[in-house]
Amino acid sequence: MSKVSSERAPHVPVSASDRTWSSAGRAAIVCIGDELNRGEVVDRNAAWLGEQLSDLGYQVMWRFGVNDIESDMIEALRRACSCASVVLVSGGLGPTSDDLTVDVAAGLIGSSAVVDQAHEDRLRARFAERKRDVPALALRQVRVPAGATVLANPVGLAPGFAIHHEDCELFFMPGVPAELKAIFATAIAPRLRQRLPAAYSQQKTTLRVFGLTEGQTDQKLRDLLPELVAAGRDGLAPTRTTLHYRLAFPEILVTLVTTGDTTDAQTHHMGLLRKVRDRLGDAAYGELADELPLVIGRALRQAGAKLATAESCTGGLLGALITGVAGCSDYYQGGVISYANEAKVQQLGVREETLLQHGAVSRECVEEMARGARERFNTTYGVAISGVAGPGGGTPEKPVGTVHIAVCGPMGIEARAIYWPGDREDIRRLSAITALHLLLRAIRATDPSKKTEAL
């Protein structure tokens, strides 16, 4: 990996097409709450909304974060309206006295806060179910500005709502992520789709790449740059694609975004995507949604194969990744966390002389761990990890970051030694992910028909 570029901005645009959207596609995000500005809560809502807006073809021009202070909230909404035609607002819709968003929004359109009957009924029913009285304060959260369009909250108690102000449409959602997402998906996304010109479209695909450095990826894709802009059909505006990659170590995410007339954009996008995949080959193991444990699960299920794990330094992280996938009991039998050497010997059958001669962090040890897991759990594949995660425990021969990984299965046994940079958490995470990649290669190598399954 090219050190200079990896040390720098995580997002490297290979080529940017023109950066100015039509004014109808310009959006802004306002997130309200002291706890966000104080940094006690990371503003994931802004990121989630930004992603949704981008996927819909909008460009997020500004993000604003303000405290629960009325004058600042008013100013943020005004500023957002001045730079965008769509404004998404998160937070400040709760029942407590510092939840001021309804009143601020009402003020903006010269209206006042009123209770929404449907949400009040729902709130009263919920309290009645639990045989509890409704506290006076609770009713604050079912208010909306008079004249606003109410956006039903399918999850929680507080309604979202939409208002118009100066050629701008503002959508308000509670800051609780599950409620924000539900209201956005059911009530806001459909409206946003309608707002854009019918023929206009954005296509976006992200490929997950493993086993190439950023420099190598760049090298393979560089000759596609002249093809990123294509002339439009029948006098239509040209179709433009941006191609950028982002390091999500140890993977690289390669993203293509194509905008233009719908038919043109689809054709152009699919054509470029095919070329990008050709050039990257097996290294592009899936699309963004194809998270590695999912791809592994599909490959194992398709092969009718079973898996067991043996972990030392990762201490269960590998198992936790594999079992994050619903339905993994179809192929995952279980594993041993053999943190102590005694556990390696007793639970996995690692030989004491192996530990004495080569140590627990060695090719010999992980091979015996992988074999032990495969035999004891009676599976097709066994995967083992042993390493020095640090910060202590390093030696001149085996410094912190030294990790051995082995995969055994029908193809025999394969082992790999890796030296990771980073802290304990990094080293453990990278080890677990790399073990999964080695496993995926072993499965695909065993049955060549699975090679392109994820694509």
Added chain:
Amino acid sequence: MSKVSSERAPHVPVSASDRTWSSAGRAAIVCIGDELNRGEVVDRNAAWLGEQLSDLGYQVMWRFGVNDIESDMIEALRRACSCASVVLVSGGLGPTSDDLTVDVAAGLIGSSAVVDQAHEDRLRARFAERKRDVPALALRQVRVPAGATVLANPVGLAPGFAIHHEDCELFFMPGVPAELKAIFATAIAPRLRQRLPAAYSQQKTTLRVFGLTEGQTDQKLRDLLPELVAAGRDGLAPTRTTLHYRLAFPEILVTLVTTGDTTDAQTHHMGLLRKVRDRLGDAAYGELADELPLVIGRALRQAGAKLATAESCTGGLLGALITGVAGCSDYYQGGVISYANEAKVQQLGVREETLLQHGAVSRECVEEMARGARERFNTTYGVAISGVAGPGGGTPEKPVGTVHIAVCGPMGIEARAIYWPGDREDIRRLSAITALHLLLRAIRATDPSKKTEAL
């Protein structure tokens, strides 16, 4: 837990003292980068900087997020200066053509970009070490505005810098988190400390609470509200404390922030903190830095005790949490991920008739799993988890979210059945955390002298 409040804003201020800081303490954060606005990268830099500023006694008034567009960047810096006296800027200092921050900052003070000799020398040395030529583009990242104060980058290649504009001090850092943090800690925090009045001080303590609902916590602390403001010594301004709690399910974080003259603030803060701890009792199991696996580790090490785990639905998550702590080999032997029923029988000695009669998700099964782990790994304590993490696998008797946890040790065996809300990931995370809490109680119950160890 009070459903209404838990569904709402995660941050509930019990009482806010006055919310307007002196103008010297007002700060703003500007984060630059398309990838942030598109939501491809979550803006953790803003949260981290917000936390640092709060801890130093500053109030973050606004957060701005803009794309790599020159006119927007200029406008964001101007707006930030108009609402704050300290502005922290992240991003856009890299070597590529869309890194525009140096030029924008230079424009703001009517200056131009120049190469910083010290950082250029360092860059050339780095390339020479690797026997690589310096590409012309790489030199872009060692530029600063002429007249700016250079802030050395101890980690990466691009220097940070500080400039003055309209009574406002602006600090610029690269967006790469490790570099931003290093520059902030070494070069910016010391300057920010100096800017505040010498006698002024802020004390902040956060307690971790487990086993009380939000309502119960509120009830126990409500009578302290009149004590939050205390008169100042010798005509000094009064000392003010804010007390707020935030749900980090299944825990509650209770935070006290006291501001005022240094001596007064310390006395007031410590006095209130003592009272808060008295009222919360054992439920307040540690401070913010006392993450649960650390507290468990200290307790086990102090008791000279060893631990083994047996996991079904969590699939290694419990082990991964425990082994996230450096030096855990002092007390953690290992565990079995017994995902399949065969693994429960063969690797942990769960009886087949237990599985037949009660099923894998039952008190009887987790008790046998915990005993099996304790015996096979020859440890003081064994902890086991088995549950229905979903989305499939639920039945009317054992719906998704049903989880059994058992701890066995010198005190005998204790089991608990819990019904979690949420998705697969939530259910698994909550189960692992709760298992650790039950373990901590067992350790403290076994040796009463450890009871207040974490406090």
